[in-house]
Amino acid sequence: ECFNSPYGTKYFPEYAEKIPGESTQKLSEVAKECSVYLIGGSIPEEDAGKLYNTCPVFGPDGTLLVKHRKIHLFDIDVPGKITFQESETLSPGDSFSAFDTPYCRVGLGICYDLRFAELAQVYAQRGCQLLVYPGAFNLTTGPAHWELLQRGRAVDNQVYVATASPARDDKAAYVAWGHSSVVDPWGEVIARAGTEEMVLYSDIDLKKLAEIRQQIPILRQKRSDLYAVEPKKPW
Numbered sequence: 001e002c003f004n005s006p007y008g009t010k011y012f013p014e015y016a017e018k019i020p021g022e023s024t025q026k027l028s029e030v031a032k033e034c035s036v037y038l039i040g041g042s043i044p045e046e047d048a049g050k051l052y053n054t055c056p057v058f059g060p061d062g063t064l065l066v067k068h069r070k071i072h073l074f075d076i077d078v079p080g081k082i083t084f085q086e087s088e089t090l091s092p093g094d095s096f097s098a099f100d101t102p103y104c105r106v107g108l109g110i111c112y113d114l115r116f117a118e119l120a121q122v123y124a125q126r127g128c129q130l131l132v133y134p135g136a137f138n139l140t141t142g143p144a145h146w147e148l149l150q151r152g153r154a155v156d157n158q159v160y161v162a163t164a165s166p167a168r169d170d171k172a173a174y175v176a177w178g179h180s181s182v183v184d185p186w187g188e189v190i191a192r193a194g195t196e197e198m199v200l201y202s203d204i205d206l207k208k209l210a211e212i213r214q215q216i217p218i219l220r221q222k223r224s225d226l227y228a229v230e231p232k233k234p235w
């Protein structure tokens with residue numbers, strides 16, 4: 001999350017870029033060079049005088065497939081203790097963001113978006129089998145909720161959930177928890193980074209996903225006559 005910028009509202013205006021811009025141009029080139037789908041973390045994005053926290057996705061030919069603008073901004077104000085208002089400088093995105101690969105459909109969120117079960121549920125309803133969230137939890141919220149939320153989203157929706165955090169830098173203004181992870185639809189953490197920079201590999205096993213959905217068919221057995229989570233906007 002915000003890999004081209006220190007994490008803090010006062011830095012975003014200075015480090016924000018247009019898309020395409022310097023950082024996303026590089027991501028596009030690398031996606032093409034390696035012929036891979038590349039979910040490019042996030043950067044502060046400037047567009048028409050507004051700033052967004054944006055995750056751009058590139059296809060194997062280097063084209064921009066979709067960009068997710070963080071939907072839920074993190075505003076907290078505990079008087080005398082902590083104030084962090086993302087909305088001081090950022091505007092929220094207003095769209096769901098998913099893209100198709102030859103393997104499966106992928107849904108996107110950024111950091112705080114992970115706390116909102118409805119978003120993940122909408123993605124799952126629309127056929128996403130993998131949800132990816134770049135995010136930077138801190139040393140309080142990280143140990144408390146980082147893994148729990150990923151496992152929750154994964155089990156609730158029987159999907160794979162992958163997160164990518166900045167590595168820990170104890171001298172940074174914002175100290176990130178680290179621990180990028182991949183969780184399977186059973187809720188098991190199948191890959192977990194430490195706090196340092198590293199490359200994490202994991203297989204997304206769609207056969208296992210199908211088996212779990214068959215064994216415990218919650219997606220088919222929802223009582224939509226009693227409750228529903230519906231997108232309020234077409235996408």
Ligand SMILES: *[C@@H]1O[C@H](CO)[C@@H](O)[C@H](O)[C@H]1NC(C)=O
Pocket residue numbers: 076082084138139140141
């Ligand atoms: C992390 O963020 C939470 C929520 O804003 C805050 O309450 C807490 O003090 C922060 N912890 C650290 C170590 O910065």
